[in-house]
Amino acid sequence: MRLHVADHPLVAHKLTILRDERTDSPTFRRLVDELVTLLAYEATRDVQVEPHEVRTPVTTTTGVRMTSPRPLVVPILRAGLGMLDGMTRLLPTAEVGFLGLQRDEKTFQAVTYANRLPEDLTGRHVFLLDPMLATGGTLVAAIDYVFARGAREVTAVCLLAAPEGLRVVDDAVGDRVDVQVVVAAVDERLNEKAYIVPGLGDAGDRLYGVV
Template identity: 65%
Template structure:
């Protein structure tokens, strides 16, 4: 239930998969839930309008964020209820940092902050240089030091994996302790690239589905089209 791919064909099944790299492992979580499967199906429909697409994206990310935040740091706290004193739980410092990748990642931000409203928000913009094919950072608004921080990266589509690989490396160089990536869809090619190139950096990836493959233009098949265009009405 909730699977949009043939696990025999691509080798990824719903639940957690540990992909072992040369120095460590990447944890892949394909979140199998009927509400996620239903909302993702509506998101894929070509007739889904931009305003509905944005609403569905927010709802999907909220559900995925619940799963992805299961290992966020906590600490005990003494509180007074109306009838007694007790030891409760609160999020520990430093605050989680949410980083949407511009531009399409912005459409996922509300869903994530609805789940963790106290999180700080940073931004990264990355693009491919068409001459060198390298991924370059064209915009960045992050704390200077990410030491000890748990960073949640938002990017709707994991296709070739190039942008996400460079984002993870960027955050790890800045000192991030944990990097958890949340994507709506992933292609097997992108997952394998992450495992091969950043698998040793202790990365977790949460997705609603792993699709079949990439086409010759690096679009995910069956996919949902260009997420940025569909979020902001440019595909209509």
């Protein structure tokens, strides 16, 4: 597994406001959108491209374009939905799938409750969106799910990660270079309820309210 922590003052600034318990939902949603666009820039650094010839108003030149098949962006419901616009702003030609995974609050294990993904992901670069990498169980389940369908590479984009969760993901995927995790910050630890400390609370609730 490759880990990339986005070390940028704008990332740290926006993350600080997200952590503040006084930040209301509309502001929280806007900042998540902005922060994910910054993370997406880092997450797409290794996206595959191929040479492509174009004619400018002056002459002909060779640039690049993304290869086929197109990348697939997969927000993990429900909190991952708040990251979708920020990611697709940078990847407007990507397709979008949805995966519903939620943590059992007693066992802390991931349970699948919804799936809107193509059956065949052969050769696809899949971007998984989940704000909080806490215990790691949800992300491991999602990674296994898309690799089982033929994905070529997986990049997880998260706002925060806990060291415990990163270890779980690293133990699950080992030295695979086709798995990358991009985060804004790695926090201190998990508490007894498996929440990230200092964290920012429940991302889904802060995005959409308590349901």
